[in-house]
Amino acid sequence: MVEFFRSWAEVAAFAFMFFGIFIAILSPSAFISYIIVLLSGMIAGRIFYERRKNTRIAYTMVTLGFVAGYAAGAFFRHFGNILVILVLFLIGIIVMYKLSERGFIPDTWF
Amino acid sequence: MAEIIDYKDKFKRYFWPTRNEYLGMIVAVLAVAFIISFRDWGSGSVFAWGEGLLNYAEAIVIVGISFWVFDAGQRLWGLAINYRLRYKVWSMGLLFGLIVCFITNGSLWLILPSGFLVEHLTAYRLGWFRYGINMFGQGLMALGGPIACLLLIIVIKIFSFALPAAFVEKAVFFNFIFIITSMIPFPPLAGSKTYFGSKMAYAFTMPAIVSAAILLVLDINIFLSAFLAIVIGVCLWLTYYFVFEQTAWQGPG
Numbered sequence: 609m610v611e612f613f614r615s616w617a618e619v620a621a622f623a624f625m626f627f628g629i630f631i632a633i634l635s636p637s638a639f640i641s642y643i644i645v646l647l648s649g650m651i652a653g654r655i656f657y658e659r660r661k662n663t664r665i666a667y668t669m670v671t672l673g674f675v676a677g678y679a680a681g682a683f684f685r686h687f688g689n690i691l692v693i694l695v696l697f698l699i700g701i702i703v704m705y706k707l708s709e710r711g712f713i714p715d716t717w718f
Numbered sequence: 719m720a721e722i723i724d725y726k727d728k729f730k731r732y733f734w735p736t737r738n739e740y741l742g743m744i745v746a747v748l749a750v751a752f753i754i755s756f757r758d759w760g761s762g763s764v765f766a767w768g769e770g771l772l773n774y775a776e777a778i779v780i781v782g783i784s785f786w787v788f789d790a791g792q793r794l795w796g797l798a799i800n801y802r803l804r805y806k807v808w809s810m811g812l813l814f815g816l817i818v819c820f821i822t823n824g825s826l827w828l829i830l831p832s833g834f835l836v837e838h839l840t841a842y843r844l845g846w847f848r849y850g851i852n853m854f855g856q857g858l859m860a861l862g863g864p865i866a867c868l869l870l871i872i873v874i875k876i877f878s879f880a881l882p883a884a885f886v887e888k889a890v891f892f893n894f895i896f897i898i899t900s901m902i903p904f905p906p907l908a909g910s911k912t913y914f915g916s917k918m919a920y921a922f923t924m925p926a927i928v929s930a931a932i933l934l935v936l937d938i939n940i941f942l943s944a945f946l947a948i949v950i951g952v953c954l955w956l957t958y959y960f961v962f963e964q965t966a967w968q969g970p971g
Contacts (some may be wrong), residue, residue, distance in 0.1 A: 634821045651813045704809075711738075712810050713745060715809045 617666035621673030628674040632681025638688040645678060645693050650698020654715070656701065657708040728842065732802045733793055742807030746831040747785055749812040751777035754892055756824030780889045784867060784896055785831065791866025792834060792908070797857040800842040801851070803859065806834040808906055827892075829899045833906020834860075857915020860908035864897045864927045871934050887914065892937060897931045921958035926951025 631648075635641040652671045659667055675697050682688045707713050735743065755777035756900045759770030789805055798804045811830025818828045836859070838851050848855075871893050877912040901924050903913035930947035934940070 631817070631821065636821075636823060640820050644820050646812050647817050647820075649811055654810055654813075666952060708809075713742065713809050715742070715807055 611665055617625035617669045620666075621669040624674040625677035625680075628677025628679075630677075632678045632687070633685055635682070635685070635687055638682075641682055641685075641688045643690060645675075645682075646696045646700045648674065649676070649697040650704035651700075652697070652706060653704030657705050661705040664704050724842075724899070728797045728800075729794075732797060732839065733790075735789070735805055739805040742805055742832065743785060743789070745809075746807045746812060747778060747782045749816060750785075750829055750831055751781045753815055753819045753827055753829070754956075756819050762970070764930045776885065776888070780892055782938075783890070784870060784893050787866045788863040788896070791862035791864075791869075793862075794860055794866075795862030796836065799855050799859065800839040800846070801855060801859055802837040802839055804837060805832060806835055806906065807832050811907075812875070814863065827895050827899075829896050830907065833908075842950045844871040853911075853915040854919075855915070857912040857919060860911035860915070861919075861923055861927075863908050864900055867897050867900075868934070869926065869931055871931065872940055874932070874963070875940075894931045894935045898928055901927060905960070918955065918959065918963065921963075922951045922955035 631644060635644055652667075652674075655667055655671070656664060675694065678697075679690045679693050682693055683690055688699065708715065751774060755770070755773045758773035758777075760766035789803070793803045804966065808830060811832075815828040815830050818826055820923055836851055836856055843849055874881070874886055874889050874893075900907055901909035901912075903909045909920070909924065912923060926947045929950040930943055933943035933946055938946075
């Protein structure tokens with residue numbers, strides 16, 4: 609159990625990689641796949657904003673795990689270009705981070 | 719009489735949301751309206767802008783009214799126990815709901831719009847037992863939302879003769895789903911506040927409210943629905959108590 613708590617970020621990153629593959633496989637088309645990755649990027653942006661004053665390495669690992677899984681899933685499904693997926697994910701992160709920073713979405717965190 | 723005057727004063731001062739709360743509410747309404755109107759942008763694989771926008775506008779009206787009623791129910795209950803509610807949109811819940819909507823092609827409505835924060839009306843709560851903000855009070859306040867939505871279903875059904883059938887059907891079904899999702903005990907949803915406030919209260923209210931919503935959707939008489947919902951709630955409340963709670967609190971000895 610102690611081992612798990614010491615390396616929960618790696619476990620979560622691994623789990624989210626499979627989650628990403630699963631989501632990418634479920635996407636019905638390339639266009640929807642792009643929209644989903646943009647929305648996922650926005651979720652990640654929100655998480656990074658909430659963690660802006662704390663350590664972010666664990667969340668970065670989980671995010672990278674997810675996007676890697678998603679890109680792999682989209683690649684095998686032949687739905688969308690991997691580069692476009694990565695760029696849209698990054699745009700999602702930046703847009704949501706900026707929106708949160710400027711207070712456009714008066715949000716709650718759990 | 720003094721209580722009524724007092725309540726009226728609190729209503730006037732503290733009931734109405736602030737600009738920021740309205741902003742959050744608008745974001746939530748637009749996103750959830752998109753989720754529930756996702757399948758209504760044309761028929762089959764043909765995309766129709768006009769029809770889609772009309773259906774989206776109808777969904778905005780339904781979601782807007784439902785969210786307003788939900789929020790007002792919680793605010794009114796909060797003012798009764800001298801708490802002021804602050805509406806907080808939950809962007810992660812909305813984004814996750816949108817992702818699920820895209821994946822399932824709009825077949826699954828995951829409505830996770832918001833939570834709330836509580837402000838303590840200091841002067842009004844002077845002399846109260848457990849004067850400060852407490853979880854139980856928040857839990858009761860959270861229940862005001864789903865109960866208000868149940869009342870909204872009843873009102874819509876009563877006035878269904880004067881409203882378009884498609885509107886009534888969609889509004890009732892949306893409120894039914896919204897009540898169920900809002901009672902999920904996951905923060906920051908209303909169900910989580912009730913659950914963390916009192917497990918026993920949750921064990922009664924969750925089945926009672928959900929079964930009332932199901933019975934109302936099934937077109938069963940309003941009074942019979944209310945009676946059956948209370949019976950179901952009591953049965954599951956007792957079951958929960960005897961199966962789990964009774965033994966869980968016996969302590970280590």
